[in-house]
Amino acid sequence: MAAFSDCPTVSANGILPRFQGMLEGVVSRMKRLLPFAAAAFACAFAPAAAAVKEDVAGYTAERSALAASLPVKIVVLDTRVRPQIGLTHRAIADERPRAPDVRAAALGAALAGGLLPALAIAGAERQKFHNWARDAFAPIKASGCDLRIDPSLPKAVSDAVRRSAWGASTPIETVFADGRGVDRAIEQGAPRQVVSLSSSLAPDMNALVTTAQIQAYAQTEGAPRWQREPVWRDELIVVSDLVEVPSKTQADIDRLAEQERARYQATGNAEKIRKLNAQGGGDRFDRKLALEAQRQHERNMEEALAGIWPLEVEKRMRADAWSANDCARMREAIDQAGLDLGRMLDALYAQQLPPRLDREAKPVSDDANGRHPHPLPGGIYVYRADYDQIPLGYRQDLLKVDD
Incomplete structure (x- = not known):
């Protein structure tokens, strides 16, 4: 990408004098915004490896006494099942976007010509993916099968906390983010354990993907920024059984x-x-x-x-499968997410999960059959059947509830 200092600027030559000052002001503001636009586009379209945070240790049995002293805040990020847009990808392990991503190169060329062309390309690209997600999800929403997750998933978390060796009397509160981030949903200055929950459909509508991110904040020795830097962090993901599409005959x-x-x-x-x-x-x-x-x-x-079948036809067929029989498939997937999440939390608190992998480790394979926890680099565990190919990197970019 060309350096912004090398980008051509707009000339006011030939503009009527009374408009020249106005145009120069617009150009000046555009030049100041270009670096911020570049950063935003890099986050939205480039692989997310460059934005990865350093490893934070996970929960251990040695921290049970500290855990018992920290109130648990369960933050429900999305109260209903939402579809993943499938554009912004945040890398997990060695996962890559599903198709070669040429958008970054196109945006680089556009940025060399100024802010407005880049904004137009980025906006059009996002709108296209937004429309695809909305259209694929429409049959599910029209059938009322965008079911609520706030009754079942917080209960799965609170029950697991109560079953732990330290959580019998730990205060537990459920908070609904209502479109806000975790930082705005709860107070940041107090010691706490935060469990943020979200459940969404993969971009191809072939599985429900549920996430619980656990972060603990406490004033410990050598942690001057403890209000915002977690003492431990764990991320647990549950992928439902896959919705298969019959072969084309x-x-x-x-x-x-x-x-x-x-x-x-x-x-x-x-x-x-x-x-x-x-x-x-x-x-x-x-x-x-x-x-x-x-x-x-x-x-x-x-x-x-x-x-x-074309991909869009497959999406429609899966949407029909999620919606059939009074949303039976969706209800089953949400129930499954709660059960599997509870199992993983039990194993985490009892220190019975497979060995944790740091961010530089390679994914490991095992010969266990059926659904079980798989460790991924970066201290992530995903509960799923062996060999499923559901992408995990699109979970943080969801269609809004009113779309």
Whole structure:
């Protein structure tokens, strides 16, 4: 990316004198904003490895007495299940964005031309992903299956605290963030254990991903900034059983192809093209519309005849699966998240989780079958079945509840 000092500035030459001062003021403000815009775009589009914080140790049995003295604040970040937008990716272990990310290069070129082109590209890109997430989630929301998580997940946490060796009488409070961050939801100046909760659907709608981040703040020796720097931190993730999509059969292919042929025939576009050809091409505008309709038909036929479902069709099928039978699949996934989260908390407090991995470690594989905790670098544990490929790096960028 070009240095901002090398970026061309706007010239006011040729502008009427009474507008020149105004334009110069705008240009001056744009130049001051460019570094901040670059930082924001780097966070939004570049891999998040550069923004990774240093390791913080996790909970240990030696800290049980300290844990008993700290009130537990359960912060529900999102009271309802939300979809992940699937754009902003925060790296976990060696996970990478699902497809090669060319946005950073495009933004670099745009930034070299000034702030406004970069803002336009970033805004358009985000709006596109926002629309995809909203459309994929629409059947779930319309069916009332964006279920609440605030009754069950906080209870799973509080029950696990009560079962621990130190939590029988520890004060526990549940706080609803209501769109605020954790820092604004609870007081920052007091000793505390904070358990922040969120549950969202993966970008392809194929699993519910639930997160509990646990951070403890206490005044200990050698910790002058204890109000904001945790003494210990653990991150627990639960991935639901996957929603599988039936394979596309030859009967599906034949049915979709016939539907597309019938649709195109009903438009009368083929006859329109024949008439235009008989007229030697006809009106240029009419010819352009007819050719575009024909190209769309060809694209639709290619999609119908393909051996796999398009991604957007798969998302719709999964949304229908989440919503079927009075949201049975979603209810099951939320119940599963609470049970699995409770199991992981029990194991954490009893020091029975697999060995913790620091940020530089390599992910480990095991031969255990079924759903169980998997350690990931950075002190993260994910409860899931072996070999599932659900991405974990999109959990912090969710569609808003009113969208």
